[in-house]
Amino acid sequence: MSSFQFIHTGDIHLDSPLKGLSGQEGPAVERIRTATRTAFEDLVTQAIDGQVAFMVIAGDLYDGDWRDFQTGVFFVRQMGRLRAANIPVFVLHGNHDAESQITKRLTLPDSVQVFSYRKPQTFKLEDHGVALHGQSFRLQATTDNLAAAYPPPIKGYFNIGVLHTALGGMKGPHENYAPCTLDELVTRGYDYWALAHVHQGGVLHENPHVVFCGNLQGRHIREVGPKSAQLVTVRHSAIEAIERLHTDVVRWIRLDVPVGDCGRFGDVIDQIKHSIGEATRTAQGRLLACRIQLSGATPLHGQLLASAPQLLAEAKAAALALGEDVAWIERVVDATAPTTMPSNASAINDLKVLLAQAASDCDLQAEIADDLGDLVRRLPHEVANDLDDPFLEAVIAKQLPTMIEQASSYLGARLAVEKP
Structure with a gap:
């Protein structure tokens, strides 16, 4: 042989x-x-x-x-x-x-x-x-x-x-x-x-x-x-x-970006830019497709959650600054936690109680299902099958209590952002 x-x-x-x-x-x-x-x-x-x-x-x-x-x-x-x-x-x-x-x-x-x-x-x-x-x-x-x-x-x-x-x-x-x-x-x-x-x-x-x-x-x-x-x-x-x-020409990566030490929103952007730049050094010439996850306890938690579109745009800009096909940002996920309770904590808790009650309200669930039904049917095939997002997964699976719970977390964080 x-x-x-x-x-x-x-x-x-x-x-x-x-x-x-x-x-x-x-x-x-x-x-x-x-x-x-x-x-x-x-x-x-x-x-x-x-x-x-x-x-x-x-x-x-x-x-x-x-x-x-x-x-x-x-x-x-x-x-x-x-x-x-x-x-x-x-x-x-x-x-x-x-x-x-x-x-x-x-x-x-x-x-x-x-x-x-x-x-x-x-x-x-x-x-x-x-x-x-x-x-x-x-x-x-x-x-x-x-x-x-x-x-x-x-x-x-x-x-x-x-x-x-x-x-x-x-x-x-x-x-x-x-x-x-x-x-x-x-x-x-x-x-x-x-x-x-x-x-x-x-x-x-x-x-x-x-x-x-x-x-x-x-x-x-x-x-x-x-x-x-x-x-x-x-x-x-x-x-x-x-x-x-x-032989892969695109390499996917989950990029953890700790922001617990960031005191300003601009510091978070700088940390994102730094992390993307460091990650591309290991890609060996391949396009790096990144999901960025912000982590750590920070007083900026509410502001970050409320600024999701800007964070994504800043991350994409940081990737493009390295070259058109060096890095691509798939998503920015905020997994941070607050450091202190906001001054309007009582109002936020009241909202969470109301939303918790809404999760068991059959009439409200029927109304939401009717409102979202046509939207879900119109979703592109690739979006409807991307069940990696908890909220989207709950919407498509018609898990209304889970969907309301996800919305509750988002609204609570938005309300927790202190006014200057």
Whole structure:
């Protein structure tokens, strides 16, 4: 068996609709919109430059139903580049791919092999003595243990199991699709398990290796930090090394900005500017997409909460001052706390009591639901699906008591701002 390298990737989500970009323009926003394509194109370039033996895509190449055929055309173009470099590709369809199976499909180059969804299928690469075993998802909600039916390893080959799975429900916002256990995979007799679905990549077991590739490009604030694919080196039928290939072009970060020592509003702005500048030093040329969270106990608490639009504008201005595509501000969150009780604390408490009573007022809830119903129906799809904001989540889910509670906190802070 010859020595060789291969790339293990997945959770690419080509042309995934990115959240928080509605109505925004500029080079940074355009870079975010095209990030999934650019990251995959860069990965293909690295595969060609490194002359890898083959590439494995372990599911969720797409992100559900295509908006148009250009998504598929882009993928075929990249596969054509790999074919010209004599690099075969093995694709397994995951839960997001299963959504688009019956809608749009383009003919792929003959160098691309797609695992069947009917039963486990094995592909062999005789030149390298490699056997790849896998089964695609037929339905999005695949809850069967697919790995249980995978065939035994082929003697004399380097056996790779390709599987899209939550591995019995790992931590994180992942549906428990194709559940199985780590012990099942370890004892199957394969040399390497190429897993996807859990977006946090990592090696779960060595000899045999069980590896999640991680997603190729972070798409929103819940996918922070470096994103990558795995470059695997095999020598003398054994894993010699696994290296992360960072191809993400946009890196998401939660940026904590402590403002407890700030005495003036202007000091808070200066602290935001400083924090953004320091964070970009670690981005290695990537666009840094930031959610800024102000923290600490401060007498400016009420003023900060009441000045949310200005804070966001100041943060965006600070990012633009570094260059048009150096940093982008997704949101500014005020998580500060007051240091003292305001002089009108009694009135604020009375308001909170009234709002608490309103949360159990059925007539008021019906009126609010009627007023907001049409607004919610008109929300853009990407906004309606961005449930990372507690108030928006409560509105869309029609959780009126929670919504009133959120409004109560905001109004209380506004009233707590002392007049000069």
